[in-house]
Amino acid sequence: MWNSENSSHTVPDDTLAGLPCKLEFSKEKGRYLVAKRALLREEVVLESESYLTSILPSWKKRICRGCFAAHSSRLSIKCQCNQAWYCSEACRGSHACAGTAGSQCPVPHKLVCPVLSYFGGSKCDADMESVLHMCLDVLALQHLENLAATAGVQRIAKLGHADFLLLQDHSDDFSKEDKRDWKKALTFLENALRKAGWPGQRPRPQELLTIVGRIAANNFGIYRTRGGSVAAGRQGLAAQKASLAGTTVSEQTPETGSPVASSGSGLERPNGMNNLEAPAVSGGTAHDLRDCATTSEELIGRELYIRASLLNHSCRPNCVVIRGLSSGSVQTLRDIQEGEELTISYIDLGLPPSARGDELRKNFFFECTCDRCIEERTEGATKCTYERSKLRGPAQGCAPKRRGRKTRVSQ
Numbered sequence: 001m002w003n004s005e006n007s008s009h010t011v012p013d014d015t016l017a018g019l020p021c022k023l024e025f026s027k028e029k030g031r032y033l034v035a036k037r038a039l040l041r042e043e044v045v046l047e048s049e050s051y052l053t054s055i056l057p058s059w060k061k062r063i064c065r066g067c068f069a070a071h072s073s074r075l076s077i078k079c080q081c082n083q084a085w086y087c088s089e090a091c092r093g094s095h096a097c098a099g100t101a102g103s104q105c106p107v108p109h110k111l112v113c114p115v116l117s118y119f120g121g122s123k124c125d126a127d128m129e130s131v132l133h134m135c136l137d138v139l140a141l142q143h144l145e146n147l148a149a150t151a152g153v154q155r156i157a158k159l160g161h162a163d164f165l166l167l168q169d170h171s172d173d174f175s176k177e178d179k180r181d182w183k184k185a186l187t188f189l190e191n192a193l194r195k196a197g198w199p200g201q202r203p204r205p206q207e208l209l210t211i212v213g214r215i216a217a218n219n220f221g222i223y224r225t226r227g228g229s230v231a232a233g234r235q236g237l238a239a240q241k242a243s244l245a246g247t248t249v250s251e252q253t254p255e256t257g258s259p260v261a262s263s264g265s266g267l268e269r270p271n272g273m274n275n276l277e278a279p280a281v282s283g284g285t286a287h288d289l290r291d292c293a294t295t296s297e298e299l300i301g302r303e304l305y306i307r308a309s310l311l312n313h314s315c316r317p318n319c320v321v322i323r324g325l326s327s328g329s330v331q332t333l334r335d336i337q338e339g340e341e342l343t344i345s346y347i348d349l350g351l352p353p354s355a356r357g358d359e360l361r362k363n364f365f366f367e368c369t370c371d372r373c374i375e376e377r378t379e380g381a382t383k384c385t386y387e388r389s390k391l392r393g394p395a396q397g398c399a400p401k402r403r404g405r406k407t408r409v410s411q
């Protein structure tokens with residue numbers, strides 16, 4: 001349910017200007033995007049560079065923080081904080097001053113480096129640590145904007161801190177255990193800020209928690225194919241194979257930004273979801289908004305998009321997010337009528353209904369009411385009545401699943 005205290009249900013007019021979609025709002029599912037006109041299959045609905053990115057600690061030595069290229073062996077150039085690795089001195093130089101290439105919010109590494117020096121001693125798990133990295137970037141952006149405002153400069157980046165605040169905050173929905181874990185992690189961050197002599201305003205714990213609450217429910221996973229070379233990039237799409245049988249989605253080569261040679265079925269697009277064993281696209285990554293990889297995929301990092309975060313979930317999505325090296329685009333999977341809601345999948349669509357529900361409840365805090373879930377529930381109920389009459393006993397396997405403990409925020 002929409003939390004009006006934590007988020008505003010409008011966005012500035014220019015956020016969606018020129019796009020074939022517009023924003024609507026409902027109390028049940030918050031803001032959502034609808035088609036402003038009829039859309040054709042494979043049409044690009046929106047395109048944007050990522051807002052912020054972070055790499056999981058286990059991958060930091062193989063993905064260049066400057067240009068974001070992935071490498072099959074450990075990189076040899078690193079920053080003194082031991083948190084950022086590079087493929088060249090040029091990448092190190094540009095990251096220090098301008099942040100990761102392609103990010104809409106350039107956070108100069110030299111600003112956050114002293115704080116990151118303490119991250120080696122963090123006892124947080126890898127996922128939490130990657131969220132803390134993003135949290136720090138948000139604080140850095142806020143600080144830079146405060147400085148710019150004092151100096152009379154209006155905007156330092158295309159998208160700023162105000163845009164981050166548009167994201168829906170779910171910190172109030174965290175379970176007791178999550179809140180406790182996050183409190184510990186954020187105390188670690190607060191101490192690192194203090195020890196590093198953070199030049200910006202030191203945030204209050206509640207403020208930090210709302211930053212985490214925004215990152216948690218809105219970040220996109222970056223995946224690689226397990227067992228493939230590190231530079232491989234067809235990540236995140238495999239999971240949608242099951243429910244989108246018959247359609248395939250292309251990936252883009254990072255060098256050209258254009259789809260690679262066609263070899264699939266359905267949409268006749270290459271390296272798609274029906275073609276899991278096909279050679280991977282060198283250097284690219286595709287991602288979707290969900291937390292769990294399939295067995296053939298591995299999560300390597302996380303990133304935030306602002307506009308794409310306005311897309312709600314459906315277990316039968318009509319759009320997909322495709323990631324190039326430095327930008328993401330949302331494309332339609334089928335023809336869409338004017339006024340129809342645009343949706344993507346946040347989860348592995350190959351999961352059985354109850355597991356999909358658990359994922360969405362645990363990580364995104366809502367009960368899915370998409371047409372696929374309703375159909376499956378109806379089918380389940382019919383099957384259940386049939387089984388019951390066959391067994392002439394109590395219902396078997398049809399009891400509503402007990403709501404599991406929400407585990408650590410693992411966005």
Ligand SMILES: C[S@@+](CC[C@H](N)C(=O)[O-])C[C@H]1O[C@@H](n2cnc3c(N)ncnc32)[C@H](O)[C@@H]1O
Binds near residue numbers: 168309366
């Ligand atoms: C990435 S945001 C999507 C945009 C969001 N509705 C907003 O107003 O900012 C994810 C959140 O949207 C809501 N949401 C997404 N899909 C939904 C759905 N199918 N039904 C209900 N709520 C949904 C949930 O609160 C979820 O945590």
